[in-house]
Every structure is written in structure tokens, then in C-alpha cells.
């Protein structure tokens with residue numbers, strides 16, 4: 001009998017995220033809220049994506065975020081990540097000028113996640129409202145969290161800006177937006193470098209488009 005083994009891939013095993021069934025409004029979840037923000041604002045081509053790894057820092061998954069040494073679990077005050085996000089000097093601040101800084105609300109979210117132990121957590125909401133889909137409650141928060149960092153500014157990715165209702169509606173009108181978030185063949189899978197949006201979110205986007213992309 002042969003004892004030959006298949007060659008072993010030298011990949012370090014990564015624990016899967018801890019998934020909770022119900023989203024607790026007082027908890028910040030890394031996979032739902034923090035990672036999409038880091039990917040779209042920091043893990044972009046030319047910055048902290050795996051291809052560039054500027055200053056050795058990659059911010060596109062939990063293991064690489066922790067390995068960067070920029071996050072001290074439980075201690076946002078000692079975390080370089082928070083320091084660079086809030087630096088007063090636009091040259092030292094991340095994302096650097098001319099990119100927009102993260103909003104106070106977004107920084108507060110990341111700070112809270114670090115205070116809560118910087119865990120690799122995720123939640124799945126048990127209810128999914130697809131009847132009363134509105135732009136302000138369902139579409140805009142997702143775009144802000146998962147897309148805006150890349151699709152804004154002077155040279156938005158793919159030449160597509162998603163900074164307001166009109167621009168998002170226009171990206172949706174030709175079918176590109178839905179094709180991209182559903183990872184359909186013939187479209188570039190979005191969010192780039194990120195996890196697919198949840199089934200609930202994709203259904204809400206589809207409903208909003210079917211309803212005529214209202215600004216509600």
C-alpha cells in the first residue's frame with residue numbers, strides 16, 4: 001500500500017467567524033460592519049489590498065487586520081488604526097487626502113468593535129423586510145458601508161460614483177449594479193475583495209430596483 005500524501009498547502013488555518021443568529025444592536029460585528037468598511041476604504045488597489053500591502057499592512061480579512069498589529073483588542077486608545085483614522089494632518093490621516101476621511105459615525109463603530117474585544121464575529125438577522133424597502137433605510141447604509149470608499153472621489157473605481165441617490169439609481173438602471181452584487185457572470189463581482197452581500201440585502205436591492213429606484 002502506498003503512503004503517499006497529497007502535497008499539503010502551507011496555509012495557516014483560520015478559525016471561522018463566530019456567527020450569532022440575531023443581530024444585537026449594542027454589538028458591532030466585524031464581518032457585517034467593520035470589514036466591509038476597511039475593504040472599501042483601506043483595502044483598495046494601491047493601498048492595503050493584498051497586491052500592494054503598503055507598509056506591510058493588508059486590511060482585507062480578519063487575520064490580516066490582526067496581523068497588522070494596528071489593533072489592540074479591548075484598547076482603542078492604544079490602537080494605531082484609530083490613531084491614523086483620526087489624525088488631524090490630512091497627509092498622515094488614513095485614508096490619505098484627497099480621499100475623504102471616514103465619518104465620525106464610522107470611526108465610532110470601529111472604536112466600539114475594538115473596545116468589545118476586536119473579535120471575528122458576524123450576525124445573521126432573522127427577519128428580512130422586503131416589503132417596505134426604502135433607499136434611506138436599506139440601500140444607502142449598505143452602499144456607505146460596503147461600496148463608497150471605492151466608488152467616490154475624483155477617480156471612482158470603474159468610473160462609477162455611488163455617492164448619492166441619483167448616481168446609485170443610474171448604476172442600477174442598466175442592470176450593472178444588480179449583476180455585480182449577485183456575482184453574475186459577465187459582471188465584476190462586488191464588493192471587490194469582499195464577501196458577497198447577504199441574501200437579504202441582495203433581495204432588498206432587487207426590490208428597490210423593481211419598485212423603480214425611488215428616493216424614499
Ligand code: HEC
Pocket residue numbers: 039040043044045142143146147148150151157158159160171176177178180181186187188190191192193194197
Ligand atoms: C475595493 C474597492 C471596491 C469596492 C469595495 C466596491 N467596488 Fe465596485 N468596482 C471596483 C472596481 C475597481 C471596479 C471596476 C473594475 C472592474 O470592473 O472589475 C468596480 C466596478 C463596479 C461596477 C461595474 C460592474 C460591471 O461589471 O459593469 C458596479 C456596478 C460596482 N462596481 C458596484 C459596486 C457596489 C454596489 C459595491 C458595494 C456593494 C462596490 N462596487 C464595491 C471597486 C470596488
